[in-house]
Amino acid sequence: MKLVIAVVQDKDSSRLSNSLVKQGYRATKMASTGGFLRAGNTTFIIGVEDEQVDSVLQVIQANCKIREQLVSPVSPIGGTTDSYIPFPVEVQVGGAAVFVIPVERFEHY
Numbered sequence: 001m002k003l004v005i006a007v008v009q010d011k012d013s014s015r016l017s018n019s020l021v022k023q024g025y026r027a028t029k030m031a032s033t034g035g036f037l038r039a040g041n042t043t044f045i046i047g048v049e050d051e052q053v054d055s056v057l058q059v060i061q062a063n064c065k066i067r068e069q070l071v072s073p074v075s076p077i078g079g080t081t082d083s084y085i086p087f088p089v090e091v092q093v094g095g096a097a098v099f100v101i102p103v104e105r106f107e108h109y
């Protein structure tokens with residue numbers, strides 16, 4: 001068994017959730033925050049059999065779009081200076097950052 005962890009944009013999360021259910025996959029959605037943009041995103045955890053991993057990855061890929069996002073200057077006042085960005089920069093966000101992790105044990109009570 002594998003655990004697929006996928007960080008996706010909020011805009012894609014309902015579509016992805018619907019597609020996963022439609023294809024018979026079980027998933028848990030968690031509200032998360034990107035460390036860089038400090039904006040909300042959604043983390044899916046999807047426990048699947050090894051042979052289903054590729055198909056789940058295809059579902060994720062098909063439902064998550066790459067988008068450009070402008071990062072506004074962040075004022076260092078009152079905060080730390082290590083993440084200070086002095087001018088707006090455009091970053092590419094998503095489609096999805098996906099990790100596939102082996103599951104040692106799965107119990108369902």
Ligand code: 2BA
Binds near residue numbers: 007035038091094
């Ligand atoms: P954020 O951390 O808010 O990052 C949003 C986008 O900003 C990233 O898109 C990337 O294009 C850029 N970015 C992030 N950190 C950067 C850095 N240190 N220097 C320059 N640009 C940077 P994605 O790579 O598609 O990531 C989207 C979200 O997925 C991230 O949101 C984060 O929540 C998650 N993520 C991505 N890679 C990860 C990783 N290796 N481990 C854990 N979470 C990750």
Ligand code: 2BA
Binds near residue numbers: 020027
């Ligand atoms: P359970 O299987 O007991 O799952 C309870 C919750 O545990 C799920 O909530 C989900 O958040 C998490 N979960 C279960 N299996 C998971 C997995 N393999 N990976 C990640 N998270 C997992 P819900 O998704 O709201 O599901 C509530 C109940 O609806 C489930 O109870 C199950 O009886 C049924 N169900 C869920 N997805 C189904 C599906 N695709 N087909 C048929 N029944 C489904």
